[in-house]
Amino acid sequence: MNRRAFLGTVAGSLLAAPLAAEAQPVGRIRRVGVVSPFASAFGAGPSFEAFRQTLRELGYVEGRNVAFAYRWAEGRYDRLSGLTADLVRQRVDVLFASWSTPAALASKKATTTIPIVFAGVGDAVGVGLVQSLARPGGNVTGSTFITEETIGKQLELLKQVVPRIVHVGVVVNPANPVYGPILTASQAPARALGLQLIPVNVQSGEEFEGAVRAARDAHVEGLVVLRDLVVIANQERLLALAATNGLPVMYGMQEFVAAGGLMSYGPNLVEMYRRAAYLVDKILRGAKPADLPVEQATKFDLVINLKTAKAFGLTIPPSLLQRADQVIE
Numbered sequence: 001m002n003r004r005a006f007l008g009t010v011a012g013s014l015l016a017a018p019l020a021a022e023a024q025p026v027g028r029i030r031r032v033g034v035v036s037p038f039a040s041a042f043g044a045g046p047s048f049e050a051f052r053q054t055l056r057e058l059g060y061v062e063g064r065n066v067a068f069a070y071r072w073a074e075g076r077y078d079r080l081s082g083l084t085a086d087l088v089r090q091r092v093d094v095l096f097a098s099w100s101t102p103a104a105l106a107s108k109k110a111t112t113t114i115p116i117v118f119a120g121v122g123d124a125v126g127v128g129l130v131q132s133l134a135r136p137g138g139n140v141t142g143s144t145f146i147t148e149e150t151i152g153k154q155l156e157l158l159k160q161v162v163p164r165i166v167h168v169g170v171v172v173n174p175a176n177p178v179y180g181p182i183l184t185a186s187q188a189p190a191r192a193l194g195l196q197l198i199p200v201n202v203q204s205g206e207e208f209e210g211a212v213r214a215a216r217d218a219h220v221e222g223l224v225v226l227r228d229l230v231v232i233a234n235q236e237r238l239l240a241l242a243a244t245n246g247l248p249v250m251y252g253m254q255e256f257v258a259a260g261g262l263m264s265y266g267p268n269l270v271e272m273y274r275r276a277a278y279l280v281d282k283i284l285r286g287a288k289p290a291d292l293p294v295e296q297a298t299k300f301d302l303v304i305n306l307k308t309a310k311a312f313g314l315t316i317p318p319s320l321l322q323r324a325d326q327v328i329e
Contacts, residue, residue, distance in 0.1 A: 033092035040072040047269035054277035080106035119276035122147030133294040141289040143272040145297035152189035158250040169200040169220040173228040227252040254303040267297035301325040
């Protein structure tokens with residue numbers, strides 16, 4: 001375990017300990033409806049176990065005082081509306097929109113009364129989930145990060161590793177409503193770095209090869225890959241295409257770097273899911289979402305794969321290695 005992760009774990013444990021020591025929730029079994037864009041075989045998201053573990057630390061024991069009702073979109077955003085509506089009919093106590101902006105938006109559309117908590121959403125205000133971070137209003141709260149600021153940092157880091165780069169392809173799923181505003185907002189930081197952004201749109205696994213080929217034809221010299229269901233489901237395919245086409249890639253998910261990608265920068269999802277669990281706990285104890293400020297991500301991880309950098313003939317600046325949260329050799 002690296003030093004930063006160890007300190008984060010210690011801090012999280014110290015924070016959770018007093019809360020877990022409180023009186024455990026009593027009474028009827030509380031039902032938490034979990035809606036996820038992923039397939040049931042995949043799980044509710046990369047960090048969902050952190051959410052469940054934190055609830056256990058807070059005194060919630062499955063089968064005794066809490067139960068989870070899962071609804072899986074099986075990789076199809078168009079199924080989310082029906083799944084959230086079903087959970088509303090089941091009268092769950094809280095809706096948890098796991099990992100996905102589309103899941104959170106579908107949940108908000110399905111009910112104005114059942115409390116909703118989301119995690120891992122980019123720009124919750126910009127996509128219309130809440131009125132403001134400090135005063136979310138309505139029945140929705142959660143944890144978020146400012147996506148355009150994140151992609152600005154990703155572009156800066158990619159430029160440091162590939163100084164010659166000018167044309168950067170941004171891999172997005174146009175079916176995800178968060179990415180239109182993100183691409184618009186990202187133009188300014190890109191221009192400041194002397195970069196030109198070229199959208200690389202993919203909505204299914206079958207589109208990746210053609211999209212990457214078109215990007216190369218457009219003289220793209222590197223990619224930034226944003227978080228999305230389609231991207232995660234096609235991790236191996238994207239990694240192979242990046243290697244075959246000699247494209248250095250900045251990912252939004254460190255799982256890609258562990259599997260052989262060059263580097264990643266993004267919010268720590270484990271921490272965001274833990275914070276979401278605290279919000280669910282407060283709601284189940286009587287708090288109203290409108291009174292619970294939306295929490296912004298405070299921990300962002302930079303992960304670098306030196307073996308991949310060497311394969312691409314790239315030299316990682318020492319200053320970047322020093323600030324990395326994890327270096328894979």
